[in-house]
Amino acid sequence: MKTKRLLVVLLLALLLALPLFAQGTKEAAKPEIRVLLANHPYGELLKTKIPEFEAQTGIKVNYESLQESQLTQKLTTEFATKSSTVDVFMTRPLQEGLMFNKNGWYEGLSTYGFSDYPANTVDIGRKDGVAYIVPLVTEWQVLYYRKDLFAKAGLSVPTTFTELENAAKVLTRDGVAGIASRGSGAAAVTQLSSYVYNYGGNYLDGGKAVFDTPEAIEGIRYYGRLLGSYGPQGVTSMSWENIMPVFQAGKAAMWTDASVFYGQIVDPTKTSIPAADIGVAQLPRGPKGDSPFIVVSWGMAMSSASKNKDAAKLFLDWATSKELAKEGMFANITMARDSAWADKEVRAIMNPGLVETQAHAAKNGYPFDRPFMSAVGAARDLIGEVIIESINTKGTSTRLEALAHEKARAVDELLKADGEYGI
Amino acid sequence: MVRQGFVERHLRILFPLPAVIFVVVLMVFPVGYTFFLSFTNWTLTSGRPLEVVGLKSYLQVLKEPRFVQALGRTFYFTFASVIVEMLLGTTLALILHRNFVGKGLMKTLLLLPLVATPVAIGIVFNLFYDPTIGILNYVLSVLGLPQSGWVSDAKTVMPSLIIVDIWQWTPMITIIVLAGLAGLSTEPYESAMVDGANSRQVLFRITLPMLMPTILTAVILRAIDALKTYDIIYSMTRGGPGYTSENLNVLAFKYSFEYFRMGQSAVMLVFLFIIVMAFSLLVMRLRRIFEM
Numbered sequence: 001m002k003t004k005r006l007l008v009v010l011l012l013a014l015l016l017a018l019p020l021f022a023q024g025t026k027e028a029a030k031p032e033i034r035v036l037l038a039n040h041p042y043g044e045l046l047k048t049k050i051p052e053f054e055a056q057t058g059i060k061v062n063y064e065s066l067q068e069s070q071l072t073q074k075l076t077t078e079f080a081t082k083s084s085t086v087d088v089f090m091t092r093p094l095q096e097g098l099m100f101n102k103n104g105w106y107e108g109l110s111t112y113g114f115s116d117y118p119a120n121t122v123d124i125g126r127k128d129g130v131a132y133i134v135p136l137v138t139e140w141q142v143l144y145y146r147k148d149l150f151a152k153a154g155l156s157v158p159t160t161f162t163e164l165e166n167a168a169k170v171l172t173r174d175g176v177a178g179i180a181s182r183g184s185g186a187a188a189v190t191q192l193s194s195y196v197y198n199y200g201g202n203y204l205d206g207g208k209a210v211f212d213t214p215e216a217i218e219g220i221r222y223y224g225r226l227l228g229s230y231g232p233q234g235v236t237s238m239s240w241e242n243i244m245p246v247f248q249a250g251k252a253a254m255w256t257d258a259s260v261f262y263g264q265i266v267d268p269t270k271t272s273i274p275a276a277d278i279g280v281a282q283l284p285r286g287p288k289g290d291s292p293f294i295v296v297s298w299g300m301a302m303s304s305a306s307k308n309k310d311a312a313k314l315f316l317d318w319a320t321s322k323e324l325a326k327e328g329m330f331a332n333i334t335m336a337r338d339s340a341w342a343d344k345e346v347r348a349i350m351n352p353g354l355v356e357t358q359a360h361a362a363k364n365g366y367p368f369d370r371p372f373m374s375a376v377g378a379a380r381d382l383i384g385e386v387i388i389e390s391i392n393t394k395g396t397s398t399r400l401e402a403l404a405h406e407k408a409r410a411v412d413e414l415l416k417a418d419g420e421y422g423i
Numbered sequence: 424m425v426r427q428g429f430v431e432r433h434l435r436i437l438f439p440l441p442a443v444i445f446v447v448v449l450m451v452f453p454v455g456y457t458f459f460l461s462f463t464n465w466t467l468t469s470g471r472p473l474e475v476v477g478l479k480s481y482l483q484v485l486k487e488p489r490f491v492q493a494l495g496r497t498f499y500f501t502f503a504s505v506i507v508e509m510l511l512g513t514t515l516a517l518i519l520h521r522n523f524v525g526k527g528l529m530k531t532l533l534l535l536p537l538v539a540t541p542v543a544i545g546i547v548f549n550l551f552y553d554p555t556i557g558i559l560n561y562v563l564s565v566l567g568l569p570q571s572g573w574v575s576d577a578k579t580v581m582p583s584l585i586i587v588d589i590w591q592w593t594p595m596i597t598i599i600v601l602a603g604l605a606g607l608s609t610e611p612y613e614s615a616m617v618d619g620a621n622s623r624q625v626l627f628r629i630t631l632p633m634l635m636p637t638i639l640t641a642v643i644l645r646a647i648d649a650l651k652t653y654d655i656i657y658s659m660t661r662g663g664p665g666y667t668s669e670n671l672n673v674l675a676f677k678y679s680f681e682y683f684r685m686g687q688s689a690v691m692l693v694f695l696f697i698i699v700m701a702f703s704l705l706v707m708r709l710r711r712i713f714e715m
Contacts, residue, residue, distance in 0.1 A: 069681075072680075073680045076467060080685075099468050099470070102470030103467060175555075177555070184661075232555050233554035233555055234553070234573075234575025235575075236577075236663075236665070237580075237660065237663050237664040245553075246555050249555075249556050374468035374469070374470070375468040375682065375683075377677075377681035377683070378682040378684075381677075381681075381682075384665070385665060385666075388664060388665045414468075417466070417468075417469060418466075418468050418470070419470075
């Protein structure tokens with residue numbers, strides 16, 4: 001009886017220990033890496049190509065695909081608790097780059113060939129001269145518009161903010177909103193940025209919050225007036241996920257947002273508007289400027305905690321290669337590599353609206369669409385409060401200056417707490 | 424032989440050990456660690472290692488107006504949804520306790536909201552609630568009623584979220600109360616019949632008082648869940664428009680995963696923990712009084 005029980009216990013212990021042996025044999029066979037991708041079109045493209053990489057190199061790639069904010073959460077949790085087994089990951093340089101760099105979570109890329117990238121896109125991921133992020137995708141602000149509705153109303157595509165407001169006014173009728181853009185506080189910060197720049201304002205200057213200057217306030221008021229008067233109902237709770245279906249259902253005549261959505265709004269399986277009726281134009285110029293944002297929305301990086309750096313580097317080189325960048329362009333993804341834009345085959349099939357607006361933004365644009373700081377999440381919520389106040393009052397709020405001033409000081413406090421004030 | 428003796432003598436400890444380890448690692452440790460973090464200033468955006476700062480994070484959180492508002496909203500959401508769910512759920516249970524055609528079908532249909540995932544429910548309700556392309560505003564316009572902003576309007580967002588909670592959780596109360604009804608002894612009813620009590624007296628003097636312990640159990644379960652609600656709110660509004668639908672859990676989530684202020688987020692969760700504990704103890708005491 002006694003020996004029987006002991007046997008059962010021992011057997012159980014043995015069974016529990018089995019996975020240990022399994023891992024031991026697997027590791028010796030071939031290198032394995034863990035890759036975290038975003039569910040961005042480029043991440044989707046990589047997923048279909050990974051088997052090719054595995055066949056070429058014999059490296060086993062375990063990938064996971066996550067929604068962008070969940071990707072940040074997962075990476076942060078794993079890195080902060082020092083339990084990460086991630087080797088390579090997609091990253092948002094403007095949203096998390098500073099914080100990741102500060103905490104030393106990126107691996108330096110001193111041997112990577114960056115000559116095919118615009119210098120300012122690489123500089124964003126640079127610290128003390130070392131680059132940490134390979135730029136993948138760039139995006140810039142554009143104006144999507146309905147050619148059929150413009151023709152019917154006898155309007156031409158707006159080139160100034162005055163014309164934009166007039167067009168929005170004329171086109172708001174029969175249940176169609178004249179213009180849509182993000183209105184939900186924090187999410188709106190990126191889309192508002194170009195409006196603020198075109199009014200001569202900015203979010204940060206010299207490491208200090210400056211979105212309470214008269215220029216910036218004018219931009220915020222204009223944005224509020226536009227969306228409050230001619231925007232879709234409930235715009236203050238709308239991010240791009242909510243606006244896209246409204247535009248696709250034909251309920252908005254214009255939409256200012258990032259260039260990345262073009263592919264999805266002309267996709268006949270998702271939209272009820274014929275592709276021929278959808279135009280892409282540059283964001284109209286404002287009274288004091290013509291600089292839409294053009295940013296590196298996604299990059300790729302290696303984890304400094306990676307235990308398989310050679311395999312990880314191979315994957316990084318492959319995933320950011322010229323060949324795949326070209327494939328990306330074919331899928332309407334606007335890649336960061338210069339060579340991808342210069343490619344003849346690519347130019348032959350790209351939407352001319354995208355090519356033109358990219359050229360304009362690359363020449364005149366500003367490389368940030370949000371306050372570039374570690375505590376960007378908290379800062380976006382603070383600026384978001386000002387945006388919502390402006391939209392709710394159609395830009396007429398009498399307390400907007402005071403509110404913006406209060407929030408700008410709060411952003412200064414964040415900068416001070418993180419040691420980034422005045423730098 | 425000595426080893427065998429050891430196992431033999433300690434079987435009582437050895438067999439539950441895996442379960443004990445599970446509870447310690449997955450429940451006691453996280454709660455303890457959260458308490459520890461609440462006394463630190465751990466903030467990932469600063470890049471500095473965590474420091475123990477005593478009650479500093481508590482003071483910062485208490486000074487934050489969003490925290491106070493979220494606290495109020497947590498109670499508002501819980502009381503409003505649980506009270507309506509109680510009334511509706513008990514009424515439904517009393518109706519379903521009678522015999523009528525289609526009772527089985529009714530019961531099955533009632534179970535459906537319970538088995539759906541909150542995030543899926545959130546997405547579907549967001550489609551209903553959409554002010555431009557949603558069906559609810561369409562119905563309102565057909566009926567000639569004024570349209571609502573539903574979750575996209577700061578004034579209507581909380582009631583709209585409470586409606587979703589009621590839709591999902593009323594059936595749970597119904598099921599618990601139905602089970603309670605089935606277990607009631609028949610003797611008091613027989614005496615009531617002999618004494619000539621009318622149906623209203625039977626309901627208010629016999630059925631409901633006897634059901635009270637069951638109803639209170641349902642209240643505890645629901646209220647604890649409602650205090651901790653996160654999934655429906657985050658999937659539908661992310662706490663917006665502005666901050667107008669943030670409850671404690673959503674705010675704590677934002678603090679840790681959008682602002683990366685882990686210390687302050689832990690403080691909020693400590694408060695939530697204390698509230699849920701205090702509430703459970705209170706209702707459990709009430710329940711004992713009713714049972715006596």
